[in-house]
Amino acid sequence: MEAIRLAVNGRTDIGRVREENEDCIRWHGDPEQPFSYIVIADGMGGYSGGATASRIAADTLDRQLALLPDGIFLSCSPDQQQLMLRATLIDAIDIANREILETKGTHPQFSQMGTTLVAGVIWGDFLIVAHIGDSRAYLWNNYGLQRLTRDHSVVQEMMDQGKITEQQAQESNIRNHITRALGVSEQVEPTINSWTLTESALLFLCSDGLTEYLDDHTIERVLATHRPALECVYRFIDDANQLGGRDNISAGIMEFSNTPGDFAETSPEAITRKPKKDDITVRKEQR
Structure with a gap:
């Protein structure tokens, strides 16, 4: 455990078109x-509704995950800790789903709200990712880029069935139609997968406001070349805004290092700093 080093950074941006940030x-x-x-949560459902749903989801997972590394957790075996991580994610997603549904029931103006969700957690060399909708997680290392999530969307289902190509999906006018979301039904079905990290890597999470403009090849090129690595979040958001910024854009990146000297240019305060309010609300021009 002592050899492992983690650093994390994140940013969300309203984009150039929207009047509210629902991420x-x-x-x-x-x-x-x-x-x-x-x-990362990407809300939907009209004025203030999407922002409310995404905030409930992100705050709920943040609150539940932050409580995890307590005395009981630390005293468990690695296998038990991994099971506890998975259970915590499942429980937190269920709690968030119920809270969104309850808020919809008591606030008619939010009746159409819901949100996507993607969460990535690293404990030691164990990585677990949960997602619902089309917000994504990627892993980059010296072997290249791997997409860790498969979109819960209409165009992804069409690609899986061989009806359209990835390029056609990117250009489709229904590319934003998702098949799963939080706050839609009593039962929620996240996809959860886990991996053991054997070498230094970058974990990258984003909303579809970024992948609308940047394909996997572009994401891979930036993660492979832009240093300090944690500042990729600003580069990605700038690029998406320059290409149109029609949607809100969110990006988070985590450095996993088990080799001395990897990602050495990281700012020390980025390892532990919690996001400030300005990190999650500012317009691009104000960054």
Whole structure:
């Protein structure tokens, strides 16, 4: 455990067209344990509704995950800790879903709201990712880029069935139609996968406001070349805005290092700093 180093950074931006930011991002790096996470939610549902749903989802996961590395957790075996991480994610997603549904029931103006969600958690060399909708997670290392999530969307289903190509999906006028979201039904079905990290890597999470403009090849090129690596979040948001910025844009990145000297240009305060309000609400021009 001592050899593992984690650093994390995140940013959300309103974009160039929308009047409100319906994305929400939360991230955290533990100052004492090899434990970090990123949560991104992309809300939908009209004025203030999407922002409310995404905030509920991101805050709920942030709150539940932050409580995890307590005495009981630390006293468990690695296998037990991994099971506890998975259970915590599942429980937090269920709690968020119920809270969104309850808020919809008591506030008619939010009746159409819901949100996507992607969360990535690293404990030691264990990585677990949960997602619902089309917000994504990627992993980059010396072998290249791997997409860790498969969109819950209509165009993804059409691609899986061989009806359209990835390029056609990118250009489709229904590319934003998702098939799963939080706050839609009593039962929510996240996809959860986990991996063991064997070498230094970058974990990258984003909302579809970014992947609308930047394909996997572009994402891979930036993650491979832009340093300090944590500042990729600003580069990605700038690029998406320059290409149109029609949607809100969120990006979070985590450095996992088990080799001395990797990502050495990282600012020390980025390892543990919680996001400030300005990190999650500002317009691009104000950054």
